Amino acid sequence: MDRLHELNRPQQIINKMLEKDAFSNWLKLDVEDIKEGYCVCACTVRDEMLNGFGIAHGGITYSLGDTTLAFAANSYGKQSFSIETSISHLHKVNEGDRLIASAIEIHRGKKTGVYHVNIHNQNKELVAVFKGTVYISKIPW
Amino acid sequence: MDRLHELNRPQQIINKMLEKDAFSNWLKLDVEDIKEGYCVCACTVRDEMLNGFGIAHGGITYSLGDTTLAFAANSYGKQSFSIETSISHLHKVNEGDRLIASAIEIHRGKKTGVYHVNIHNQNKELVAVFKGTVYISKIPW
Amino acid sequence: MDRLHELNRPQQIINKMLEKDAFSNWLKLDVEDIKEGYCVCACTVRDEMLNGFGIAHGGITYSLGDTTLAFAANSYGKQSFSIETSISHLHKVNEGDRLIASAIEIHRGKKTGVYHVNIHNQNKELVAVFKGTVYISKIPW
Amino acid sequence: MDRLHELNRPQQIINKMLEKDAFSNWLKLDVEDIKEGYCVCACTVRDEMLNGFGIAHGGITYSLGDTTLAFAANSYGKQSFSIETSISHLHKVNEGDRLIASAIEIHRGKKTGVYHVNIHNQNKELVAVFKGTVYISKIPW
Numbered sequence: 001m002d003r004l005h006e007l008n009r010p011q012q013i014i015n016k017m018l019e020k021d022a023f024s025n026w027l028k029l030d031v032e033d034i035k036e037g038y039c040v041c042a043c044t045v046r047d048e049m050l051n052g053f054g055i056a057h058g059g060i061t062y063s064l065g066d067t068t069l070a071f072a073a074n075s076y077g078k079q080s081f082s083i084e085t086s087i088s089h090l091h092k093v094n095e096g097d098r099l100i101a102s103a104i105e106i107h108r109g110k111k112t113g114v115y116h117v118n119i120h121n122q123n124k125e126l127v128a129v130f131k132g133t134v135y136i137s138k139i140p141w
Numbered sequence: 142m143d144r145l146h147e148l149n150r151p152q153q154i155i156n157k158m159l160e161k162d163a164f165s166n167w168l169k170l171d172v173e174d175i176k177e178g179y180c181v182c183a184c185t186v187r188d189e190m191l192n193g194f195g196i197a198h199g200g201i202t203y204s205l206g207d208t209t210l211a212f213a214a215n216s217y218g219k220q221s222f223s224i225e226t227s228i229s230h231l232h233k234v235n236e237g238d239r240l241i242a243s244a245i246e247i248h249r250g251k252k253t254g255v256y257h258v259n260i261h262n263q264n265k266e267l268v269a270v271f272k273g274t275v276y277i278s279k280i281p282w
Numbered sequence: 283m284d285r286l287h288e289l290n291r292p293q294q295i296i297n298k299m300l301e302k303d304a305f306s307n308w309l310k311l312d313v314e315d316i317k318e319g320y321c322v323c324a325c326t327v328r329d330e331m332l333n334g335f336g337i338a339h340g341g342i343t344y345s346l347g348d349t350t351l352a353f354a355a356n357s358y359g360k361q362s363f364s365i366e367t368s369i370s371h372l373h374k375v376n377e378g379d380r381l382i383a384s385a386i387e388i389h390r391g392k393k394t395g396v397y398h399v400n401i402h403n404q405n406k407e408l409v410a411v412f413k414g415t416v417y418i419s420k421i422p423w
Numbered sequence: 424m425d426r427l428h429e430l431n432r433p434q435q436i437i438n439k440m441l442e443k444d445a446f447s448n449w450l451k452l453d454v455e456d457i458k459e460g461y462c463v464c465a466c467t468v469r470d471e472m473l474n475g476f477g478i479a480h481g482g483i484t485y486s487l488g489d490t491t492l493a494f495a496a497n498s499y500g501k502q503s504f505s506i507e508t509s510i511s512h513l514h515k516v517n518e519g520d521r522l523i524a525s526a527i528e529i530h531r532g533k534k535t536g537v538y539h540v541n542i543h544n545q546n547k548e549l550v551a552v553f554k555g556t557v558y559i560s561k562i563p564w
Contacts, residue, residue, distance in 0.1 A: 017193030023200060026189050048167050051211070052158035058207045058223055059164060063200025070192070082199055083535055084507045084556045086227035086368055088396050088415060090389040106411055107372040111534065112506055112558060114370050114411065129388055129396065131413065133370060133507045133556065135535060224394055225366045225415045227509055229537050229556060231530040247552055248513040252393065253365055253417060255511050255552065257539075270529055270537065272554065274366045274415065274511060276394060299475030305482060308471050330449050333493070334440030340489045340505055341446060345482025352474070364481055368509035 010034045010075035013141045017074060024067045027060070031071065037105035037115075039072040045097045056093035064101045065117040065130035072103035072115055073132075079139040080113065082132050091127040098122040101130070111136055151175045151216035154282045158215060165208045168201070172212065178246035178256075180213040186238045197234035205242045206258040206271035213244035213256055214273075220280040221254065223273050232268040239263040242271070252277055292316045292357035295423045299356060306349045309342070313353065319387035319397075321354040327379045338375035346383045347399040347412035354385035354397055355414075361421040362395065364414050373409040380404040383412070393418055433457045433498035436564045440497060447490045450483070454494065460528035460538075462495040468520045479516035487524045488540040488553035495526035495538055496555075502562040503536065505555050514550040521545040524553070534559055 007015065014034050018024060027049075033040040043064055051057040065087060073080040093099065100120050107114040117130035148156065155175050159165060168190075174181040184205055192198040206228060214221040234240065241261050248255040258271035289297065296316050300306060309331075315322040325346055333339040347369060355362040375381065382402050389396040399412035430438065437457050441447060450472075456463040466487055474480040488510060496503040516522065523543050530537040540553035 019193075020191075020195065021193040021198070022189045022191045023198035024192065048163045050161075050163045051165065051208070052160075052162040053220075053222075054161065057162070057164035057204060058226065059200055059204025062203045062207070062226075063198060066199045066203070067192075079194075081194075082230060084227065084229045084537075085199065085203075086225065086413070086509065088225045088389070088413070089223060090391075090396060107370070107408065109372075114372060114507075116411070126389065129398070129413070131368070131370070131411070225396075227368065227554070229530070229554070231532075231537060248511070248549065250513075255366075255513060257552070267530065270539070270554070272509070272511070272552070301475075302473075302477065303475040303480070304471045304473045305480035306474065330445045332443075332445045333447065333490075334442075334444040335502075335504075336443065339444070339446035339486060340508065341482055341486025344485045344489070344508075345480060348481045348485070349474075361476075363476075364512060366509065366511045367481065367485075368507065370507045371505060 009077060010036055013074055013077060014071045016141065017071065027063060029064065029067055034071060034075060036075050037072055037108060039068050039103045040100065041068040042098060042100045045093055045095050047095055050095060058089055061093060061099060061119055061128045062087050064099055065119055068101040068103040068117050069115050069132040072105060073113055073134040074141065077141050078136050079141060080134040080136045083135050085132040087128055087130045089128050091125050093121065093127050150218060151177055154215055154218060155212045157282065158212065168204060170205065170208055175212060175216060177216050178213055178249060180209050180244045181241065182209040183239060183241045186234055186236050188236055191236060199230055202234060202240065202260055202269045203228050205240055206260055209242040209244040209258050210256050210273040213246060214254055214275040215282065218282050219277050220282060221275040221277045224276050226271065226273040228269055228271045230269050232266050234262065234268050291359060292318055295356055295359060296353045298423065309345060311346065311349055316353060316357060318357050319354055319390060321350050321385045322382065323350040324380060324382045327375055327377050329377055332377060340371055343375060343381065343401055343410045344369050346381055347401055350383040350385040350399050351397050351414040354387060355395055355416040356423065359423050360418050361423060362416040362418045365417050367412065367414040369410055369412045371410050373407050375403065375409050432500060433459055436497055436500060437494045439564065450486060452487065452490055457494060457498060459498050460495055460531060462491050462526045463523065464491040465521060465523045468516055468518050470518055473518060481512055484516060484522065484542055484551045485510050487522055488542055491524040491526040491540050492538050492555040495528060496536055496557040497564065500564050501559050502564060503557040503559045506558050508553065508555040510551055510553045512551050514548050516544065516550050
């Protein structure tokens with residue numbers, strides 16, 4: 001039996017997205033949970049992800065948040081693109097930290113959606129809050 | 142004659158920051174211009190920077206913007222940290238595109254500053270607008 | 283016995299702020315709950331608050347969110363000022379609607395704080411999400 | 424000759440919007456310039472617009488910015504609705520100050536647009552920067 005057929009639809013879509021997502025693979029991003037409008041992803045901070053202050057570059061936390069947003073928003077089967085995103089950096093992220101991002105759907109209309117992504121470290125400290133607005137196209141996955 | 146003494150103060154600070162900034166180096170980020178409150182940086186999109194749609198991951202554009210913001214804000218010699226940032230993705234970014242980010246100072250108070258970063262491609266198309274709010278510490282570079 | 287002495291510290295501060303806050307009084311804003319880092323305020327949409335589409339002007343929802351943020355952030359007794367705020371408008375707000383805004387503290391550092399304010403209508407529909415970053419001064423209330 | 428026919432299309436649309444916009448009229452908002460994708464509006468801060476610090480409530484500056492955004496975005500003749508907006512408050516606004524908001528179009532796609540609104544006072548000091556993302560419907564004005 002084909003393993004692909006055991007996966008539900010959101011899992012199939014996200015597998016397809018992640019397979020081709022070279023940068024999320026560079027992040028060694030793991031999808032920990034996925035369902036319609038919801039996604040949890042995680043990655044571990046490596047030395048090549050640090051900035052001039054010796055802590056994780058803000059772009060790493062953002063990138064994890066952005067992929068998690070994309071997966072939550074695309075999980076329904078319509079291609080969706082982030083149009084506006086914001087992130088507040090709240091707590092230092094160090095090399096070796098495990099970042100866990102949880103995207104929840106705040107709103108899903110016909111054309112646009114809004115998602116909050118909370119990003120915690122392995123000690124359950126909130127390191128960043130991310131908000132994303134997506135445009136929902138009619139193009140199917 | 143020591144080359145370091147030929148550099149002005151903002152250039153010295155940014156060199157020091159960039160030298161240790163592993164992720165900006167992974168981006169192969171070039172500093173094209175730097176003075177107090179102003180910075181231009183650029184990088185070229187490689188295949189490992191693409192997402193599941195085959196275009197540049199939003200995190201790449203964000204990361205370029207975030208480093209450019211950091212350099213503009215730190216150029217005065219006081220360590221500054223971004224606390225809130227937002228980015229609007231306006232135009233697809235493809236492999237091979239050259240992204241040029243220009244940070245300008247909108248406001249600089251005693252404790253906080255606000256910067257706009259416009260990100261264009263090699264065809265002078267605006268691909269993203271980024272806004273960053275920084276906290277200005279008393280810690281010298 | 284003076285009623286003021288029965289009030290706890292956050293209530294005293296917010297009463298002092300609201301008393302002088304002419305615009306929040308124009309909104310006929312009611313404080314429904316207040317404690318350190320947390321506040322709930324509400325107001326009812328009147329015809330003079332509508333925009334050219336015949337629905338509540340985005341500035342009304344924003345203003346309610348901004349006051350609720352200010353009260354939550356100032357409740358500890360140090361004057362705090364919003365430096366960056368964003369709002370996503372999710373659902374139409376009509377004349378006669380009762381808007382209830384709940385501010386929760388996401389982060390409170392020494393100098394800055396971040397708050398989420400969710401704004402619902404009387405039917406518990408989420409009409410807007412607001413995020414605010416504040417600068418915390420040393421000036422006491 | 425009918426004066427309406429002397430007005431160009433953006434002026435006609437904005438007149439129609441402003442006529443019904445009760446809250447912008449409460450602000451005594453003046454449209455100083457309007458063309459496709461561009462608008463300048465102004466208003467003067469009255470005592471009933473102040474907050475608990477005795478300065479203009481953040482909601483006043485936001486509201487002026489939001490109307491100016493709406494006019495710039497609707498000027499093409501398709502009804503457009505702001506979905507995400509942010510504002511950075513940079514400088515105190517006092518009673519009697521004249522606020523002038525200038526909206527410029529950063530991007531206009533088929534479905535969404537992005538606008539920057541700079542808000543200055545009568546001394547040409549930048550008091551706030553506002554960014555708005557709008558959804559462009561097919562509904563004509």
